[in-house]
Amino acid sequence: xxxxxxxxxxxxxxxxxxxxxxxxxxxxxxxxxxxxxxxxxxxxxxxxxxxxxxxxxxxxxxxxxxxxxxxxxxxxxxxxxxxxxxxxxxxxxxxxxxxxxxxxxxxxxxxxxxxxxxxxxxxxxxxxxxxxxxxxxxxxxxxxxxxxxxxxxxxxxxxxxxxxxxxxxxxxxxxxxxxxxxxxxxxxxxxxxxxxxxxxxxxxxxxxxxxxxxxxxxxxxxxxxxxxxxxxxxxxxxxxxxxxxxxxxxxxxxxxxxxxxxxxxxxxxxxxxxxxxxxxxxxxxxxxxxxxxxxxxxxxxxxxxxxxxxxxxxxxxxxxxxxxxxxxxxxxxxxxxxxxxxxxxxxxxxxxxxxxxxxxxxxxxxxxxxxxxxxxxxxxxxxxxxxxxxxxxxxxxxxxxxxxxxxxxxxxxxxxxxxxxxxxxxxxxxxxxxxxx
Amino acid sequence: xxxxxxxxxxxxxxxxxxxxxxxxxxxxxxxxxxxxxxxxxxxxxxxxxxxxxxxxxxxxxxxxxxxxxxxxxxxxxxxxxxxxxxxxxxxxxxxxxxxxxxxxxxxxxxxxxxxxxxxxxxxxxxxxxxxxxxxxxxxxxxxxxxxxxxxxxxxxxxxxxxxxxxxxxxxxxxxxxxxxxxxxxxxxxxxxxxxxxxxxxxxxxxxxxxxxxxxxxxxxxxxxxxxxxxxxxxxxxx
Numbered sequence: 063x064x065x066x067x068x069x070x071x072x073x074x075x076x077x078x079x080x081x082x083x084x085x086x087x088x089x090x091x092x093x094x095x096x097x098x099x100x101x102x103x104x105x106x107x108x109x110x111x112x113x114x115x116x117x118x119x120x121x122x123x124x125x126x127x128x129x130x131x132x133x134x135x136x137x138x139x140x141x142x143x144x145x146x147x148x149x150x151x152x153x154x155x156x157x158x159x160x161x162x163x164x165x166x167x168x169x170x171x172x173x174x175x176x177x178x179x180x181x182x183x184x185x186x187x188x189x190x191x192x193x194x195x196x197x198x199x200x201x202x203x204x205x206x207x208x209x210x211x212x213x214x215x216x217x218x219x220x221x222x223x224x225x226x227x228x229x230x231x232x233x234x235x236x237x238x239x240x241x242x243x244x245x246x247x248x249x250x251x252x253x254x255x256x257x258x259x260x261x262x263x264x265x266x267x268x269x270x271x272x273x274x275x276x277x278x279x280x281x282x283x284x285x286x287x288x289x290x291x292x293x294x295x296x297x298x299x300x301x302x303x304x305x306x307x308x309x310x311x312x313x314x315x316x317x318x319x320x321x322x323x324x325x326x327x328x329x330x331x332x333x334x335x336x337x338x339x340x341x342x343x344x345x346x347x348x349x350x351x352x353x354x355x356x357x358x359x360x361x362x363x364x365x366x367x368x369x370x371x372x373x374x375x376x377x378x379x380x381x382x383x384x385x386x387x388x389x390x391x392x393x394x395x396x397x398x399x400x401x402x403x404x405x406x407x408x409x410x411x412x413x414x415x416x417x418x419x420x421x422x423x424x425x426x427x428x429x430x431x432x433x434x435x436x437x438x439x440x441x442x443x444x445x446x447x448x449x450x451x452x453x454x455x456x457x458x459x460x461x462x463x464x465x466x467x468x469x470x471x472x473x474x475x476x477x478x479x480x481x482x483x484x485x486x487x488x489x490x491x492x493x494x495x496x497x498x499x
Numbered sequence: 500x501x502x503x504x505x506x507x508x509x510x511x512x513x514x515x516x517x518x519x520x521x522x523x524x525x526x527x528x529x530x531x532x533x534x535x536x537x538x539x540x541x542x543x544x545x546x547x548x549x550x551x552x553x554x555x556x557x558x559x560x561x562x563x564x565x566x567x568x569x570x571x572x573x574x575x576x577x578x579x580x581x582x583x584x585x586x587x588x589x590x591x592x593x594x595x596x597x598x599x600x601x602x603x604x605x606x607x608x609x610x611x612x613x614x615x616x617x618x619x620x621x622x623x624x625x626x627x628x629x630x631x632x633x634x635x636x637x638x639x640x641x642x643x644x645x646x647x648x649x650x651x652x653x654x655x656x657x658x659x660x661x662x663x664x665x666x667x668x669x670x671x672x673x674x675x676x677x678x679x680x681x682x683x684x685x686x687x688x689x690x691x692x693x694x695x696x697x698x699x700x701x702x703x704x705x706x707x708x709x710x711x712x713x714x715x716x717x718x719x720x721x722x723x724x725x726x727x728x729x730x731x732x733x734x735x736x737x
Contacts (some may be wrong), residue, residue, distance in 0.1 A: 065624050075607050390603045393564060394664070395592020395620035397585045492564050496603070 088367030095420025109351030187280025202249025222269035377483035388497030409480025417472030548723035596665030655686035
């Protein structure tokens with residue numbers, strides 16, 4: 063034990079004899095290790111963000127959206143998901159669903175006294191809050207099932223709508239005009255945090271919404287939307303804009319999605335709806351993240367190998383330079399493996415120091431990320447703007463296992479690239495080595 | 500593991516019909532031919548001869564750095580001519596102490612650390628090692644220079660460190676290869692006195708030299724020529 067300790071101290075002393083050479087060698091490993099940690103953290107940050115966006119949509123949800131069929135396929139009249147679809151899905155999947163939420167949305171003009179605004183009118187049911195992970199402000203409430211059944215003229219305001227329409231005083235009980243009809247405010251939505259960015263999984267901006275019970279919507283607003291303009295007369299008939307089905311068990315989501323697909327395919331001859339399964343996207347995002355990590359990990363691994371070659375280079379030079387010393391040690395009783403051990407320890411010391419410094423630099427990653435980003439924005443504004451949003455605004459997240467992993471790799475690199483020079487040193491003939499100048 | 504137990508007989512070493520030949524540039528060189536002699540314990544032998552006479556080859560064989568082509572070399576009852584590389588390293592670290600012409604100290608280490616190096620390989624690097632090294636440094640008169648590096652010492656001082664180092668494992672044999680070859684006459688005298696004293700304490704010493712006045716210090720003179728023992732003359736009783 064004492065001998066090992068002595069050998070380690072000795073090797074540090076030897077390395078200190080050439081500080082510049084040793085630190086340049088350490089630098090190679092340092093860069094390798096810190097880039098492993100950085101790249102994995104960046105990969106993790108990007109992946110996490112994508113996943114968060116998807117989880118926002120609800121990993122147990124199946125989302126059906128009405129889309130208008132394109133030109134020639136579209137007749138005049140009804141398209142999209144229907145009340146009948148909703149009822150049928152509800153019955154078919156009975157027992158597997160946590161909740162089903164129909165949504166009907168439409169742009170409308172809202173008003174209160176002299177104030178007016180454009181916003182989205184959303185008809186829905188009580189389950190909306192849960193599936194959208196939203197909540198109402200203290201003091202108000204969302205719809206109860208009875209509100210829907212009785213088609214009551216109640217509404218809940220989005221935060222922005224509240225600011226526009228009822229800027230002062232208690233909004234609860236206030237009357238708001240929607241189109242030509244009047245509704246009583248029973249609650250105000252809390253602002254929802256959104257992780258949105260990707261087009262496909264965009265969570266909408268809900269702040270200008272006004273919510274009413276869907277039965278009320280169907281009764282009072284109806285299904286027909288007529289758009290007129292100069293030379294334009296368009297009539298759309300839509301019963302339901304969106305259905306959100308929340309499946310009870312997450313591992314049934316894909317199976318249920320298939321059932322939904324089959325159920326609807328029988329009734330819809332036109333492509334007038336889309337089905338989104340966030341869980342599927344989640345799986346995709348996980349695969350992408352894994353690919354990302356493997357890819358970035360490989361880049362980092364290459365830099366570690368380069369660092370290792372640096373170590374090997376230096377150790378080979380050192381062995382040649384210290385041939386005489388090897389001869390002296392052999393004459394004084396060192397066995398071959400004593401010499402191997404000495405040089406191997408030197409290369410491991412180099413790589414371990416590089417590894418530890420690299421980890422220290424890696425740990426600064428979350429702190430340095432935003433200054434680095436700002437610098438890049440300053441230096442390359444247009445290039446940065448062209449990057450996808452996820453990459454531009456990535457928040458690196460340290461991957462805990464990358465720290466022991468990269469240290470282990472650094473040590474392994476020291477062993478791997480130190481073995482050959484150390485063996486070479488040990489193979490020297492002691493007499494020849496002693497004569498070496 | 501070997502220990503430096505005292506030799507059972509009165510012989511420290513015994514050499515029988517030692518041959519060494521090697522091929523150099525396609526030609527077979529007979530470096531040693533049929534060399535035989537006994538080394539009683541406590542002897543003080545100088546090995547002389549012109550260059551190319553086989554002095555260095557003999558020293559390498561005696562120092563277990565090399566193996567003979569044929570013949571036997573007994574250290575006590577162990578025939579070191581027949582053992583493998585690791586085994587020879589063990590013999591070097593436990594039974595033999597080396598002193599070289601160019602001192603061969605390790606420049607990165609201090610005086611004390613240099614003296615300790617053989618302990619690292621004999622497995623005796625324990626808590627008392629440092630004390631032993633300091634004690635030896637004091638014995639050779641370097642008690643005040645323990646923390647110095649070899650480059651901060653004079654040639655004579657460096658050779659004293661080397662002698663202290665050769666003694667740290669308490670070897671049976673001291674092999675000195677031209678120990679005064681790089682020293683001025685004043686220092687040469689000092690180093691020879693040191694060796695004389697070690698011999699008086701009972702240490703067996705073999706030294707290779709080409710200076711007759713160095714050989715005068717010893718008790719026995721062996722002169723090699725063309726790989727053979729030409730003269731084996733005892734000048735003082737062992």
